[in-house]
Amino acid sequence: MERRTALTLLSAGLLADRIDIAKGQLLQIANAPTEYRLQFFSPATNETVAALTETILPADDHSPGAREANVSLFIDVMLANSEATVQQEWVLGIDEFDAEAHRAFGSTFAQLDAARRHDVMSAAARNEEKPSTELERFFGTLKVMTLNGYYTSAAGIHRDLQYKGNTALKNYYGCTHPEHQA
Amino acid sequence: MKTYDAIVVGSGATGGWAAKQLCEGGFKVLMLEAGRQLDPAKDFNEHTWPYQMPFRGFGKPGDIETRQRSVARFANEFTTQFFVNDADLPYTTPADKPFNWIRSRNVGGRTLAWGRQTYRLSNYDFKAASHDGHGQDWPIRYEDLAPYYNIVESFIGVSGRAEGYEALPDGKFMPPMNFSCGEWKLKKVVESYGDRIMTIGRAAILTERHEGRAACHWCGHCGRGCMTGSYFSTPSSTLPAAVRTGRLTLQTNAIAHRILLGKDGKARGVEFIDGQTGKSIEVRAKVVMLNASTLESTRLLMLSKIGASNEALGKYLMDHTIDCRVLGFLPAAPGPIAEFDDNRANGLYIPRFRNLKTKRPDYIRGWGYQGEAVRGMFPTHALHRNGFGADFKRSVREEWPYSARLWAFGEMLARPENRVSIDATAKDRWGIPELHIECAHSDNEMKMMKDAVDTAHEMMEKAGAEIYEVNYTPRPPGTCVHELGTARMGTDPKTSVLNSFNQVWEVPNLFVTDGAAFPSSGCVNPTLTMMALTVRTCEHILDRAKRREI
Numbered sequence: 001m002e003r004r005t006a007l008t009l010l011s012a013g014l015l016a017d018r019i020d021i022a023k024g025q026l027l028q029i030a031n032a033p034t035e036y037r038l039q040f041f042s043p044a045t046n047e048t049v050a051a052l053t054e055t056i057l058p059a060d061d062h063s064p065g066a067r068e069a070n071v072s073l074f075i076d077v078m079l080a081n082s083e084a085t086v087q088q089e090w091v092l093g094i095d096e097f098d099a100e101a102h103r104a105f106g107s108t109f110a111q112l113d114a115a116r117r118h119d120v121m122s123a124a125a126r127n128e129e130k131p132s133t134e135l136e137r138f139f140g141t142l143k144v145m146t147l148n149g150y151y152t153s154a155a156g157i158h159r160d161l162q163y164k165g166n167t168a169l170k171n172y173y174g175c176t177h178p179e180h181q182a
Numbered sequence: 183m184k185t186y187d188a189i190v191v192g193s194g195a196t197g198g199w200a201a202k203q204l205c206e207g208g209f210k211v212l213m214l215e216a217g218r219q220l221d222p223a224k225d226f227n228e229h230t231w232p233y234q235m236p237f238r239g240f241g242k243p244g245d246i247e248t249r250q251r252s253v254a255r256f257a258n259e260f261t262t263q264f265f266v267n268d269a270d271l272p273y274t275t276p277a278d279k280p281f282n283w284i285r286s287r288n289v290g291g292r293t294l295a296w297g298r299q300t301y302r303l304s305n306y307d308f309k310a311a312s313h314d315g316h317g318q319d320w321p322i323r324y325e326d327l328a329p330y331y332n333i334v335e336s337f338i339g340v341s342g343r344a345e346g347y348e349a350l351p352d353g354k355f356m357p358p359m360n361f362s363c364g365e366w367k368l369k370k371v372v373e374s375y376g377d378r379i380m381t382i383g384r385a386a387i388l389t390e391r392h393e394g395r396a397a398c399h400w401c402g403h404c405g406r407g408c409m410t411g412s413y414f415s416t417p418s419s420t421l422p423a424a425v426r427t428g429r430l431t432l433q434t435n436a437i438a439h440r441i442l443l444g445k446d447g448k449a450r451g452v453e454f455i456d457g458q459t460g461k462s463i464e465v466r467a468k469v470v471m472l473n474a475s476t477l478e479s480t481r482l483l484m485l486s487k488i489g490a491s492n493e494a495l496g497k498y499l500m501d502h503t504i505d506c507r508v509l510g511f512l513p514a515a516p517g518p519i520a521e522f523d524d525n526r527a528n529g530l531y532i533p534r535f536r537n538l539k540t541k542r543p544d545y546i547r548g549w550g551y552q553g554e555a556v557r558g559m560f561p562t563h564a565l566h567r568n569g570f571g572a573d574f575k576r577s578v579r580e581e582w583p584y585s586a587r588l589w590a591f592g593e594m595l596a597r598p599e600n601r602v603s604i605d606a607t608a609k610d611r612w613g614i615p616e617l618h619i620e621c622a623h624s625d626n627e628m629k630m631m632k633d634a635v636d637t638a639h640e641m642m643e644k645a646g647a648e649i650y651e652v653n654y655t656p657r658p659p660g661t662c663v664h665e666l667g668t669a670r671m672g673t674d675p676k677t678s679v680l681n682s683f684n685q686v687w688e689v690p691n692l693f694v695t696d697g698a699a700f701p702s703s704g705c706v707n708p709t710l711t712m713m714a715l716t717v718r719t720c721e722h723i724l725d726r727a728k729r730r731e732i
Binding site for chain 2 (some may be wrong): 060062065074118121128129148152154162163164169170171172173174177
């Protein structure tokens with residue numbers, strides 16, 4: 001358990017009484033995403049979030065991106081169970097991205113091609129260490145949730161990271177370089 | 183009514199050993215466990231993937247905060263089933279002195295979820311008061327306990343490396359696990375100081391087949407339960423041995439709430455509530471062993487009005503300081519990872535090096551570091567790396583540094599104001615009076631942790647780590663789940679609750695061999711010492727039984 005990721009989710013402020021509902025929903029995303037019904041996002045907003053997360057972690061010749069990993073649905077479950085202030089942050093944040101897309105290219109984020117989405121995301125990410133605008137601040141929130149969703153998905157763990165543990169293995173070998181141990 | 187030779191209250195690390203030793207010595211033993219028998223098929227999440235968990239393994243956020251407040255630091259979504267619900271089993275604390283009491287009620291107790299780190303105390307610990315003047319020495323020396331450390335290690339299986347380091351005595355070890363490349367780098371820096379060493383964690387994980395148990399299969403998820411029983415837990419090791427004798431009776435859902443005393447002042451049995459029927463039941467025995475866990479054992483003594491006039495009962499509560507830490511990244515060779523490190527469910531250990539041959543002016547005692555420099559399933563570095571897009575995604579998998587972490591586990595001084603008592607009004611769901619816990623860190627612990635974190639920071643920097651988190655403030659006491667003291671051993675019935683054989687001074691056939699008995703905490707993980715004390719006490723009981731003194 002990584003502390004920062006756990007804290008990030010804790011800070012999402014899921015409400016206790018909705019947790020049992022969320023359980024089933026997240027399992028459904030993992031096992032049968034096509035049957036999942038959106039809880040918080042409208043289909044249009046979900047498409048925007050899928051585009052935003054895919055821009056952060058795009059498909060490449062090595063592995064699927066955030067869209068195929070259904071990261072937007074993971075975020076949907078979390079937000080459906082979060083406090084109103086957290087939900088509001090996302091509603092406003094997604095609007096900020098659309099506003100930036102309009103300002104730069106006269107279109108919503110979802111309607112842009114991949115290169116222009118990348119440009120809009122670059123504008124949001126320009127002060128990652130010290131964000132000063134709502135757009136820049138929301139980039140941090142969006143990025144952490146995207147990483148948490150992607151790297152805990154089957155696509156992220158098995159196909160992108162090619163993680164080999166969590167099953168019976170022959171040994172732990174550790175360092176195999178005699179020069180490191182001298 | 184049937185009279186057993188012994189009743190053992192609790193089925194955790196010490197209860198399991200008590201049952202094994204007494205059964206093998208010919209006793210007919212009744213073990214009382216407050217919780218249920220776990221079903222590995224349902225209760226173990228050993229090889230479960232994050233995407234198979236409702237919350238991807240991050241935990242049930244609101245749930246843990248509201249229902250399992252005290253386990254929030256320790257349990258995660260994969261293991262909450264091993265811990266009690268605070269709402270059922272509350273306890274009280276002063277508002278300004280939070281205490282996290284992290285409990286299991288199931289066969290095996292906390293041995294299912296424990297950290298498996300297995301270290302011996304040294305005479306720096308047993309004779310700590312003689313060394314620096316604080317508190318009381320143990321009534322036994324290292325030499326008294328060493329043979330029993332041998333017995334426990336030989337049976338449970340401990341992997342580790344002999345180092346010949348005085349403050350951390352060597353034991354009976356199976357082949358040690360290796361370090362990662364990053365850890366070898368850190369080790370060189372640590373040992374360049376000349377006054378300290380870094381060794382691989384001494385872990386109760388089998389690196390070879392042992393006592394009919396399979397060697398570790400390296401899935402990396404001890405603590406979620408192990409289908410092959412390859413890390414020590416009572417159900418994988420001592421309990422089967424006790425069962426094999428044919429002399430053990432295990433009673434689950436048996437919530438002990440009173441020790442029954444005879445007119446002769448001896449314990450004649452235990453009264454428990456059947457968790458399924460709610461009925462109160464009495465059971466009889468010639469000997470009673472309290473292995474209910476530190477605070478539950480003391481609560482039982484208090485509920486039974488035993489030691490009521492003893493000034494030490496309930497006092498000198500301790501827990502090791504936890505979460506004072508330095509976190510960073512150590513560079514690793516670029517390229518995709520061939521071998522991940524988190525299939526080794528063990529870390530590094532840097533034993534105490536302060537206040538041994540020299541003395542610090544600002545604090546007494548010391549700490550050990552546990553830590554690691556590993557690359558595991560979740561790419562932590564991604565959360566600390568700027569950027570996004572295809573290059574970012576590639577760099578996460580191909581420029582993957584070691585997550586290097588040092589945590590200082592510090593000794594907490596035994597002080598009378600850190601104490602427990604029976605709450606005058608509050609009762610748990612069984613109607614049993616709750617415990618009131620008052621415990622806080624002292625100036626000594628805070629000054630020690632300042633030094634510990636500064637020193638870790640310096641070593642991590644020298645090793646070339648990019649540091650991203652430094653924390654000086656320990657979590658509230660209890661969070662380390664090393665609660666110790668409140669019924670300490672000693673040589674004087676006025677200032678201790680137990681004699682040097684863990685026998686309650688005023689009740690000759692009543693013994694306490696869990697963490698409650700500790701007069702001081704040392705800074706190493708305490709379970710091995712509790713188990714060794716239990717074996718020593720059981721040998722004493724069997725000897726006295728042979729001589730018909732019990």
